[in-house]
Amino acid sequence: MRFVEEKTAGRLLLGAGTLYGALNSLAEKGWIAPCSTQSNRKKEFLITPQGKAVVQKELSRLQKLVVLAEEITEDAQNPPERKERAE
Amino acid sequence: MNKICHRFYGGMLLSQEKWLNKMAAQGWRLIRTKKLLYEFEPCEPNQFEYRVEFIGEKSPKNAQDYASFLEDCGYRVFYKNINLNYSVGKMVIRPWAEKGGRISTSTTTLNRELLVVEKQRDGLPFELHTTYQDKLAYYRKLQRPWLYFFFSFGMVGLFLQHWTLAAVGSVALIPVLLYQITIYRLKKLAWQQEQ
Numbered sequence: 001m002r003f004v005e006e007k008t009a010g011r012l013l014l015g016a017g018t019l020y021g022a023l024n025s026l027a028e029k030g031w032i033a034p035c036s037t038q039s040n041r042k043k044e045f046l047i048t049p050q051g052k053a054v055v056q057k058e059l060s061r062l063q064k065l066v067v068l069a070e071e072i073t074e075d076a077q078n079p080p081e082r083k084e085r086a087e
Numbered sequence: 088m089n090k091i092c093h094r095f096y097g098g099m100l101l102s103q104e105k106w107l108n109k110m111a112a113q114g115w116r117l118i119r120t121k122k123l124l125y126e127f128e129p130c131e132p133n134q135f136e137y138r139v140e141f142i143g144e145k146s147p148k149n150a151q152d153y154a155s156f157l158e159d160c161g162y163r164v165f166y167k168n169i170n171l172n173y174s175v176g177k178m179v180i181r182p183w184a185e186k187g188g189r190i191s192t193s194t195t196t197l198n199r200e201l202l203v204v205e206k207q208r209d210g211l212p213f214e215l216h217t218t219y220q221d222k223l224a225y226y227r228k229l230q231r232p233w234l235y236f237f238f239s240f241g242m243v244g245l246f247l248q249h250w251t252l253a254a255v256g257s258v259a260l261i262p263v264l265l266y267q268i269t270i271y272r273l274k275k276l277a278w279q280q281e282q
Contacts, residue, residue, distance in 0.1 A: 001160070005211075013211075013212060013214070013217050014217055015214045015215045015216050015217035015221075016156070016157055016160045016162065016204075016215055017140065017215035017216045017221065017225070018215070018216050018217045018218050018221040019160075020153060020156050020157075021221055021224070042159050043155075043156055043159060
């Protein structure tokens with residue numbers, strides 16, 4: 001929770017109840033799997049290969065979105081000159 | 088010297104939370120709970136803060152798992168009852184609960200419907216549910232038992248023309264409406280933030 005808060009400069013605050021629900025949801029989808037040992041009661045998870053593939057897919061989607069946004073803003077700043085129709 | 092208070096808040100979760108935080112502001116830290124009893128020990132004023140969470144819909148395993156998770160996060164948790172029930176060996180059917188929690192007995196989740204969560208104040212906000220999606224799910228979870236109460240008593244009372252039963256059932260509409268207002272406000276806030 002502290003990690004998320006620090007990395008997002010306080011933009012995203014993650015409550016324990018919300019985090020618990022999110023972890024259970026990710027585990028149900030098979031994107032993470034518990035890795036706690038008997039001696040360690042603490043809830044610990046590891047990302048699964050399926051989870052890694054989903055992260056990669058989401059990362060790629062976000063990168064495409066950034067490229068598209070940059071293209072649009074560049075076009076808005078430097079509009080192409082209008083070509084006069086030759087009579 | 089410890090302080091013992093006797094209170095019963097029933098389903099008034101917010102009132103219970105406010106009172107516990109008021110006690111903490113006066114320098115009293117919760118150390119024990121029973122059906123009607125709260126025991127406090129002296130501490131620095133405002134050293135701790137409290138949240139009260141409804142977990143009555145959880146299965147015994149999930150309730151224990153959630154409480155352990157909160158403890159792992161550094162919080163202290165206390166179980167608390169939402170009803171006053173002194174019977175032994177009682178079994179309650181909770182159709183609104185999740186799978187595994189629909190039959191509650193005095194050895195499982197009966198009289199352990201609430202969690203009082205304590206956090207040492209560190210200047211950071213203390214919220215257990217932080218996203219709109221999660222908050223909405225939580226308030227719907229709180230609303231569901233009251234809806235069932237209304238339908239099982241209010242509607243049956245109307246059908247049988249048993250007006251006392253109908254009146255008892257209709258009382259459940261008050262929390263249903265109050266939670267619905269909260270849900271509506273949260274939805275509005277979520278929508279405004281999206282714009």
